[in-house]
Amino acid sequence: MSRKRDLITSDFAGWRYKHDYVELLNLLGHYLSLHFCIVCRDNVGTTRTSEAKAMATVKEPLTPVTGHEIEVVLQRLRNSKDVGADLLRVLDIAIGITGADMGTLQRFDERADCLIIVASRGFSPEALNYFGVVRRDTNTTCAAALMRRMRVFVEDVSTSYLFVGTRELDVLRSCGIAAAQSTPLISSNGHLWGVFTTHFRELQIEREFDHAPLDRLAVQVTDSLEQREDLVPSQHFHDKQIAEDSQPGG
Structure with a gap:
């Protein structure tokens, strides 16, 4: 038994010295990727959490008005000649569901391997x-x-490892953004069409948010877009490019 323990100790010591810092970071990244979402918290803990604003409509069903808006925009996505304006309506619905202040909707360009903004608000x-x-x-x-x-959820951008010390954090701060969440647009067939992100001016509490309505919207929108895959947004739609009376709820 003693010899077995010595072998285990020796093996562990060998592993420790053979694997460098990069390998340890890779293991840490693999561990984080097992989680359904990333929640970045700061060192203030309960003090920050008590000051944070939970997302609107937390654990509440969609209102009939919102449900109707979703039905209308899905129908338009399946039939419209240019989906750009309708994607802005989709973004507005996502902003409303999450109780956010602004947002972006990006299409994934497979050839360029990047996300391109096709709709934005704020x-x-x-x-x-x-x-x-x-x-x-x-x-x-x-x-x-x-x-x-x-989904990736950051409750406080100022303490998130994604942003600390980056130019991106400076830009977010200049926009007054304190928190953000990004949900991939993946169809029921597993095809990734893009990502929509909603941004908040106040800190958020991820654990109090019901993800189901946003996840359903993401799948429904992507399935509708896949039916018209030959159509792509002809331009970037943002803010006032859609008349107020034609926006959801208008």
Whole structure:
């Protein structure tokens, strides 16, 4: 028994010295990727959490009005000649479901291997120019969602490992963004069409949010878009490009 323990100890020591720092980081990354979403918290703990604002409509069913808006926009996505304006309506619904203040919707360009903004709400031209094309190595929740094909949620961008010390954090702060979540648009067939991200001006509490309505919307939208895969947004739609009376709820 003693000899067996010595062998185990010797093997562990060998493993420890043979594997460098990069390998340890890879193991840590693999561990994080097993989680359904990433929740980034700060060191203040309960103090920050008590100050944070939970997402609107937490654990509440969709209202009849929102349900009707979703039905209308899905029908338009299946039949419209240019999906750009309708994608802005989709983004508005996602912003409403999450109780967010602004957001972006990006299409995944397979050839260029990047995300391209096709609809946005609440961002300055400078911010849209900076985040207009997002590649896999960009420090953003949408890039992380693209890489992992799962939702990425950051409760506080100022303490998240994705953003600390990056130019991206400076841009987010200039927009007044405190938290963000990115949900990949993946069809029922497993095809990734893009990502929509909603942003918040206040800290958020991820554990109090019911993801189901947003997940359903993502699948429904992507399935509708797949039926018209020959159509792509002809331009980037943002903010006031759709008349107020034609927006959801208008």
